[in-house]
Amino acid sequence: MKFRRSSRLVDMTNHLLLHPQHLVSLSYFAEKYDSAKSSISEDLAIIKQTFEQQGIGTLITVAGAAGGVKFIPMVGEEEASEVVKELCEVIANPDRLLPGGYLYLTDILGDPRIVNKIGKVFASIYSNHEVDVVMTVATKGIPLAYAVASYLDVPVVIVRHGNRVTEGSTVSINYVSGSTKRIQTMVLAKRSLKEGSNVLIIDDFMKAGGTVNGMVSILEEFNANLKGIGVLVESEGVEERLVDEYISLVKLTDVDVKEKQIKVTVGNYESYLKQVEIEDEMGEEE
């Protein structure tokens, strides 16, 4: 069946959006639409231009026999700050404060559309980091981890608290919760993470960083490499932070549970987004 350009553009856009980071050969499209590769190239040029203009991402062309085109989802600085600004406004409601200085985020993390937007921001930041797998800890970080992983086109690995794991043999570690100073256990099924994997840790909330630190210890047990740590919300006012390098979108300061007060500001992500853009301009990735 012959396809007209207009139909090709619609179907190619759908295909590329569904397969981020994935090399699609020109022949695949040429055969699917029974069209010349030159026409396909023209289609891709239109798509690339529109994706870039609209802040959807970019297309990277790989030349040669094994070549093709790859969709890289990207969020521009402007769009990212819009997402974060929106988040800050929603989060700044003092009714969200829970006992222990925790924050009610369930409604935000329960909305797939918001979660997808946040996921795309993290994926943009980490798209050059050769991530093989996204790791998170049950339960609240899971949706976010999936959204990031979708855009990076990698699998998700879920670490569990406690021992309710029915997945065969496991590796468990003890860690000290940074805020409560209690010793806790974290478990990962042995077959769920390959040795030597490059891992991006994603979580919804970080105070002292005990949980994230626990995941870092698990990585060591699997001889895996830490490629980055992304948290949606970090809470300041902790005596001693257990984790050094991480990226946060939103930062809580002046948390006063008694007085029900929180101050919400933008996290440290901005400097990292700029780094990505500078690297791109220097053409290090192409």
Added chain:
Amino acid sequence: MKFRRSSRLVDMTNHLLLHPQHLVSLSYFAEKYDSAKSSISEDLAIIKQTFEQQGIGTLITVAGAAGGVKFIPMVGEEEASEVVKELCEVIANPDRLLPGGYLYLTDILGDPRIVNKIGKVFASIYSNHEVDVVMTVATKGIPLAYAVASYLDVPVVIVRHGNRVTEGSTVSINYVSGSTKRIQTMVLAKRSLKEGSNVLIIDDFMKAGGTVNGMVSILEEFNANLKGIGVLVESEGVEERLVDEYISLVKLTDVDVKEKQIKVTVGNYESYLKQVEIEDEMGEEE
């Protein structure tokens, strides 16, 4: 800025795919692209035709001043059986059998691309059911629930086992696990589900149905309405099934943990997909 048709088609396709089930007014597109509504209508006709031909879904046009266009993700019978066939093949590996007759599904549920495909199948089946929210239980059902919810454009609510919940006041129920006959507890934060919501329950695995049944009991506590139950894998050979109406994609029969044998067949979803198509043909939904 004026947009050419080709750019409009790419950007509109992206916008519609990102906002399933959501009414977008023609004026939104007309203003964004500085184009006449008649041109936008022609664009939408092209997109609709391509979406339908390629099994992406359909566009529904709502006439009138408050009208516009809505993208409904749909999986055709053929595509659905391909997804399910692929799943059956992957699942049929006896190494997946875990103690207690459970099944190792972590790798499948950890792959966002597979999870998205499964999510789209369930969303197609339940797209006419006026679902307000997708409910699942921690941990393994969460990714699937999000994928379904994304395509239905509704939020997700996560019920937890035990009492480790930091989300303010909660409602908890006791239920009897169908397989182990033990009494267990299930908890849901009060503010996470509105009274009278229409709920679709999604889970990864069902044996006797104790867990699903527990969620149904929670719904009653919130005066919520059950709109459907979708499970990825059901396991046969249970003396007494606690749940009647559900849809499964994959069915395990002849599970023999000792001999490490499983037989995997297609679940009961096919009859439901056919129902959807018959309803569509009768035009009940438009």
